[in-house]
Amino acid sequence: MRERIIDTAKKNGADLVGFAPASRFPADHSIFKIFPETKTVIGIAFRVLRGTFRGIEEGSTYYQYTTMAVENMEEVIMPAALLQVSLLLEEEGYLGIPQRRHQTVMEEEGSTNPEVAYNFIVRGVKEEPQFDFTDAAVLCGLGEKSFHGVLLTDEFGPMIRCCFVLTDAELEPTSLKEPHLCDGCKKCVSECPGHAIAADGSTDLWRCAVYYNGANGTRNPFMPPDAFADLEDRLEIIAGEAQVTPEKAKQILDRIIFYPPAKHSYQTSVCGRACDLACYIHLEEKGVLTKKFKIPFRRREPWKYELKDFE
Ligand code: SF4
Numbered sequence: 001m002r003e004r005i006i007d008t009a010k011k012n013g014a015d016l017v018g019f020a021p022a023s024r025f026p027a028d029h030s031i032f033k034i035f036p037e038t039k040t041v042i043g044i045a046f047r048v049l050r051g052t053f054r055g056i057e058e059g060s061t062y063y064q065y066t067t068m069a070v071e072n073m074e075e076v077i078m079p080a081a082l083l084q085v086s087l088l089l090e091e092e093g094y095l096g097i098p099q100r101r102h103q104t105v106m107e108e109e110g111s112t113n114p115e116v117a118y119n120f121i122v123r124g125v126k127e128e129p130q131f132d133f134t135d136a137a138v139l140c141g142l143g144e145k146s147f148h149g150v151l152l153t154d155e156f157g158p159m160i161r162c163c164f165v166l167t168d169a170e171l172e173p174t175s176l177k178e179p180h181l182c183d184g185c186k187k188c189v190s191e192c193p194g195h196a197i198a199a200d201g202s203t204d205l206w207r208c209a210v211y212y213n214g215a216n217g218t219r220n221p222f223m224p225p226d227a228f229a230d231l232e233d234r235l236e237i238i239a240g241e242a243q244v245t246p247e248k249a250k251q252i253l254d255r256i257i258f259y260p261p262a263k264h265s266y267q268t269s270v271c272g273r274a275c276d277l278a279c280y281i282h283l284e285e286k287g288v289l290t291k292k293f294k295i296p297f298r299r300r301e302p303w304k305y306e307l308k309d310f311e
């Protein structure tokens with residue numbers, strides 16, 4: 001059945017499949033709140049198309065990343081694979097409980113998810129536990145956790161998204177990966193246009209939301225010269241240097257109307273996940289990723305506007 005699960009996931013768009021016995025998870029982990037009889041967590045990972053980053057790299061097209069690498073994957077591709085794997089388990093007499101990201105529902109009261117509109121998020125929902133997907137993917141043997149807290153895989157580096165199936169079927173585990181990709185270079189930190197990642201690798205999610213959405217004018221080709229005209233610290237915002245509290249973040253996000261969002265409340269990524277991209281380029285340059293391409297991703301000096309364009 002293990003091979004049939006892998007085959008079904010791959011036929012439905014997955015690239016990597018890993019299996020973690022429930023014993024790898026702490027006894028108070030939310031997988032046991034969701035399904036106390038969990039015996040195996042199946043991790044299913046999908047590459048994020050490298051081509052979807054191209055338009056942002058060139059400063060030309062921005063919808064491709066958000067629609068094809070976020071929205072379509074979360075709303076279409078991953079649910080289809082989760083459904084088919086879970087159906088296979090049910091056919092064999094087991095339960096398959098699909099786990100996809102709750103993009104607009106969160107347990108925390110004061111946090112946010114940069115990928116969706118902040119005012120679409122319902123916060124403080126304790127009855128709908130959601131576990132840490134990066135940690136779970138590592139326990140499924142899919143890869144290692146990066147300095148800035150994302151999954152790094154041997155094949156695609158950080159260009160990967162994942163989902164899970166909890167099941168009462170006992171399936172042979174996948175070995176854990178020995179961390180070897182992240183070398184602590186901190187390019188993920190220095191390349192964020194909003195300085196949202198701290199020196200210890202933690203991310204300020206409100207700050208990330210602001211700059212994911214394009215508040216840094218030097219990296220946003222859609223921002224008019226008089227952007228944020230009513231805000232005193234407009235140049236600090238545009239430079240990526242503003243003080244950002246949750247309230248301030250909402251104020252800024254309400255004014256970022258230069259480029260329309262996608263559907264299902266997904267926001268268009270104007271930063272283009274610069275943190276992950278910097279990491280990917282670094283790993284590609286080091287030659288450590290197993291999926292090779294004919295030409296390197298970064299071909300030219302990255303484009304940039306000047307702060308004086310907004311003065
Ligand atoms: S850019 Fe990648 S390799 Fe470098 S510290 Fe960040 S996560 Fe690690």
Ligand code: SF4
Nearest residue numbers: 192208212271274275
């Ligand atoms: S580069 Fe973008 S996604 Fe990464 S931390 Fe900065 S704003 Fe967030």
